[in-house]
Structures are given as structure tokens and as C-alpha cells.
Amino acid sequence: MEEQPKIAIPSMVVGDAKRFRPGRGTFEKGGKIYSTRLGLINKQANFINIVPLSGVYDPIPGDTIIGIIEDISQTNWLVNINAPYPAVLHVNEVPWHVELGETSKYLKYADAILAKILLVDETKKIILTMKERGLHKLNGGQIIEIQPIKVPRVIGKKGTMISMIKKYTGCRIIVGQNGRIWIDGNTDGVEKATRAIRKIEAEAHTKGLTIRIEKLLKNRR
Amino acid sequence: MGMKKPEDVILFKNNKRIDGRKPDELRPIKIEAGVLYRADGSAYVEWGGNKILAAVYGPREALPKHIQDPRKAIVNARYNMAAFSVEDRKRPGPDRRSIEISKVISEALERVILTEQFPRASIDVNIEVLDADAGTRCAGLTAAGVALADAGIPMRDIPVACAAGKVEGKVILDLCKEEDNYGDADMPVAIAPLTDEILLLQMDGHLTYEEFEKALDLAIKGCHIVSELQKKALLKKYERVLEVE
Numbered sequence: 001m002e003e004q005p006k007i008a009i010p011s012m013v014v015g016d017a018k019r020f021r022p023g024r025g026t027f028e029k030g031g032k033i034y035s036t037r038l039g040l041i042n043k044q045a046n047f048i049n050i051v052p053l054s055g056v057y058d059p060i061p062g063d064t065i066i067g068i069i070e071d072i073s074q075t076n077w078l079v080n081i082n083a084p085y086p087a088v089l090h091v092n093e094v095p096w097h098v099e100l101g102e103t104s105k106y107l108k109y110a111d112a113i114l115a116k117i118l119l120v121d122e123t124k125k126i127i128l129t130m131k132e133r134g135l136h137k138l139n140g141g142q143i144i145e146i147q148p149i150k151v152p153r154v155i156g157k158k159g160t161m162i163s164m165i166k167k168y169t170g171c172r173i174i175v176g177q178n179g180r181i182w183i184d185g186n187t188d189g190v191e192k193a194t195r196a197i198r199k200i201e202a203e204a205h206t207k208g209l210t211i212r213i214e215k216l217l218k219n220r221r
Numbered sequence: 222m223g224m225k226k227p228e229d230v231i232l233f234k235n236n237k238r239i240d241g242r243k244p245d246e247l248r249p250i251k252i253e254a255g256v257l258y259r260a261d262g263s264a265y266v267e268w269g270g271n272k273i274l275a276a277v278y279g280p281r282e283a284l285p286k287h288i289q290d291p292r293k294a295i296v297n298a299r300y301n302m303a304a305f306s307v308e309d310r311k312r313p314g315p316d317r318r319s320i321e322i323s324k325v326i327s328e329a330l331e332r333v334i335l336t337e338q339f340p341r342a343s344i345d346v347n348i349e350v351l352d353a354d355a356g357t358r359c360a361g362l363t364a365a366g367v368a369l370a371d372a373g374i375p376m377r378d379i380p381v382a383c384a385a386g387k388v389e390g391k392v393i394l395d396l397c398k399e400e401d402n403y404g405d406a407d408m409p410v411a412i413a414p415l416t417d418e419i420l421l422l423q424m425d426g427h428l429t430y431e432e433f434e435k436a437l438d439l440a441i442k443g444c445h446i447v448s449e450l451q452k453k454a455l456l457k458k459y460e461r462v463l464e465v466e
Contacts, residue, residue: 007456007459007460009370009379009452009455009456010370010375010376010377010378010379011376011377011378011379011413011414011415012452025375027377034415036335036375036376036377037370037373037374037375037376038370038371038373038455038459039373052373053373053459054261054262054371054372054373055261055372055373055374056261056279056280056281056373084279084280084281084282084339084341084342085282085341085342086282122340123291123292123340123341124339124340124341124342149373
């Protein structure tokens with residue numbers, strides 16, 4: 001069992017610049033590496049990174065996310081992706097052939113989509129794509145939101161956690177990297193899956209979580 | 222300052238202050254991180270008789286759009302005193318004083334936040350004074366520092382503030398209400414404790430150059446003590462999060 005990772009807070013010394021190099025969430029000053037945010041210290045190769053414990057979703061190209069259509073114009077949709085910035089989905093990046101001005105025929109206001117982040121530029125302009133296998137409009141079901149930093153725990157190592165929830169509840173579940181989770185299934189299953197996900201969110205970063213979640217899912221079948 | 226001292230108030234006697242403290246002693250301070258559920262980050266500070274809540278929202282899209290800065294995030298601090306925070310009821314809403322404090326706190330926080338990581342966004346800090354007892358801007362800025370760290374906002378340092386001043390010709394640390402009202406000078410100082418960079422420095426009243434130097438040193442010393450309390454509060458919250466079971 002690996003030991004409990006240590007917590008870093010901004011301006012805390014997390015390592016020596018002679019042995020390590022400053023990674024994500026750190027800066028170097030006077031031969032020492034300092035943390036810039038609250039998180040867990042993670043040493044990978046010779047880099048020191050800070051794995052954040054709180055904060056908003058930071059979009060990275062390649063992330064699969066669940067977005068909600070916020071605005072429609074002639075050639076593109078504006079999508080809320082739960083980040084500080086809205087994302088643009090252009091008609092060229094959807095799997096349908098859209099005539100000019102017919103954008104609202106395909107995706108309407110408040111529709112949910114499963115999309116991928118294509119590009120994030122230095123001013124944080126975000127472009128989405130739906131032109132890949134498995135990306136589609138989400139029909140039916142419901143969406144719950146969790147803290148984006150807890151998403152890796154909901155998925156689990158190699159997807160163990162999420163496949164366990166799917167197995168016990170019989171629901172179809174899609175987890176977006178931006179903290180939105182789409183669940184579809186019968187009412188009991190959805191309720192149970194929601195409860196399990198909320199528990200994971202509340203108790204992320206604790207030991208033996210998988211076992212406790214399995215117990216919760218087995219109960220009250 | 223400004224108020225005339227009643228005859229029976231003795232502010233300094235036998236190296237002791239009106240509330241029994243030594244000249245370089247702080248009031249009791251209690252800091253708690255993450256007290257509000259809906260805010261992205263929050264903190265509660267009790268500093269002597271001050272009770273202050275700070276809540277941080279964001280980084281989020283800055284609206285209306287024309288206030289956005291394409292190179293960095295804007296930091297928007299709002300200092301507000303509750304109507305019941307002072308002896309006579311305070312008329313609610315921003316006044317000349319709280320607009321000024323909001324501005325200087327915003328600028329102090331902007332110096333430590335890595336704003337260039339969030340272009341076009343805004344980071345909103347709400348500082349709510351529930352109970353005021355001299356030194357609210359220092360306590361408010363201290364609370365805001367903890368709330369920002371709790372919100373996971375990348376920062377160079379956790380900002381911290383503390384005041385120094387002068388009563389009856391003696392330089393003292395962390396003025397209480399009587400000392401603030403009847404004293405000779407009050408000087409709030411905010412620093413980034415890692416480098417001792419000054420983020421905020423204001424002064425009310427009169428100090429000689431020597432007294433100013435002495436008061437500044439004293440305030441920075443006080444800041445470092447408070448800074449340790451801030452860090453302890455943050456570690457306490459997140460160690461608890463890790464130990465659920």
C-alpha cells in the first residue's frame with residue numbers, strides 16, 4: 001500500500017530544485033520548489049506536481065465532456081462546459097450536414113451533448129468537436145454535476161468504479177471530464193447510482209472507498 | 222483617531238494596554254477554512270472582537286463582457302459591513318469607506334494570484350463583516366487569503382495582513398477599538414509572507430519616520446504569526462477530508 005500523500009498549500013516548499021523539476025501547480029525560486037495551490041504532492045519521474053483538491057474545471061484538448069447548448073447562431077453553437085469560458089461548436093465539427101441558418105434544427109437551446117475538446121488556445125478560446133466515434137447528442141436520462149476534480153475517483157483505476165456502478169444499477173452512465181455525469185435507466189437504478197456517486201464525491205481521497213461503495217450498491221437491491 | 226479621548230480612558234500604563242496586552246501582542250485569532258457549501262472557497266475569521274466571513278467564487282466568466290481582460294483574470298473583492306456590525310446601525314450598502322477598502326484589497330489580492338492563468342475570467346471575493354472591532358480590513362484580507370487557497374486558486378503566496386499603530390507615544394501591534402478611536406496612528410499592512418513584499422500599506426494619523434519604521438517591522442512580525450494560523454487552518458480542513466472513515 002502506498003503511503004498517504006502529503007497536502008500542499010500555496011507558498012509551501014514541496015521539494016528541492018536540485019533533485020526535482022517544477023511540474024504542474026508549482027514554481028521554482030532560489031533553488032526550492034513551491035506549491036501554488038492547494039493539493040496533494042505527487043512525484044512523477046523527476047517532476048513534482050500538485051494534484052489539486054479543489055477548483056474549477058480546466059479544459060484540456062482531448063477531454064470528453066458533457067456540454068449544454070447555451071446559444072445558437074448561424075454557423076455555430078455556444079456550449080456551456082462547466083468551465084470559466086463557453087466553448088464553440090462549429091457546424092463543420094458535427095456529424096450532420098447542416099445548411100446555413102439551420103443550426104437550431106439539429107441542436108436546440110438546453111440540449112445536452114457528448115463532445116470532445118478539440119482546441120484550447122492561449123486566451124482560453126475553446127473549440128469542441130463531435131466528429132468522432134461515440135460522440136453524440138444525449139437524449140433522455142438525467143445529468144448530475146460533481147466537482148470536476150473528483151471525476152478520476154468516480155471512474156476509478158482503469159474504470160473499475162464506474163463499471164461496478166453500472167453493473168449493480170443496470171444504468172447507462174457517461175462521465176464527462178468536466179464533472180457532469182449523464183445517467184439513464186429505471187428510477188431505482190438512477191437513484192442508487194446518484195447516491196453512490198455522491199458518496200464517492202464526499203469521500204474521495206480516502207482508503208477503501210471501492211469496498212464501501214460496493215457495500216452500498218449491494219444493499220437494498 | 223479623530224475622536225476626543227474621554228478623561229477616564231487610560232490607553233497605556235505599566236507597559237500594559239487597555240485590554241491587558243503587551244505592546245507587541247496580538248488579539249486572540251481563530252481561523253476556519255471551508256465553512257460555506259455553495260462558495261468555491263470560504264473562510265471564517267474571529268480576530269479579537271471581529272467576526273468576518275469571506276467567500277470566493279470563480280474563476281468564472283467575467284460579465285458584462287467589456288470588463289474582460291484578454292490577458293488575465295480580474296480580481297473583484299467586495300468588502301461589506303453588516304448593518305448590525307457596529308454600535309450604531311450602519312446604513313446598508315457600499316459607502317465611501319467600503320468602496321475604498323474593496324479597491325485596496327482587490328489590488329492586494331491581485332498581486333499574489335496567478336491571474337494570467339485565467340484570461341477573460343473574474344475571481345470574485347466577498348468579505349462580509351459580521352462584527353466589527355477595529356482592524357476589519359486586515360482581518361478581511363486574512364480571511365480572503367484563506368478562502369482563495371480553499372477555492373484552489375493558484376497563488377504565489379497566501380496574503381496576510383496585520384495593523385500596527387501608536388497610542389500615547391508608544392508603538393503597538395494590532396490596535397483594539399479604543400486604541401483605534403483615541404490613539405495617535407493606525408497603520409494596516411498586508412504582505413506576502415514568503416518574500417515580505419508589501420501588498421497594502423495605509424496610515425491614519427501621524428508617525429515620525431523612526432516610529433513608522435518601527436511600526437512597519439512590528440506589523441510584518443504580526444503578519445508572520447497570523448500567516449502560520451492561516452496555514453494551520455487550511456491543513457486542518459484538508460487533513461480532515463483525507464481521514465473520513
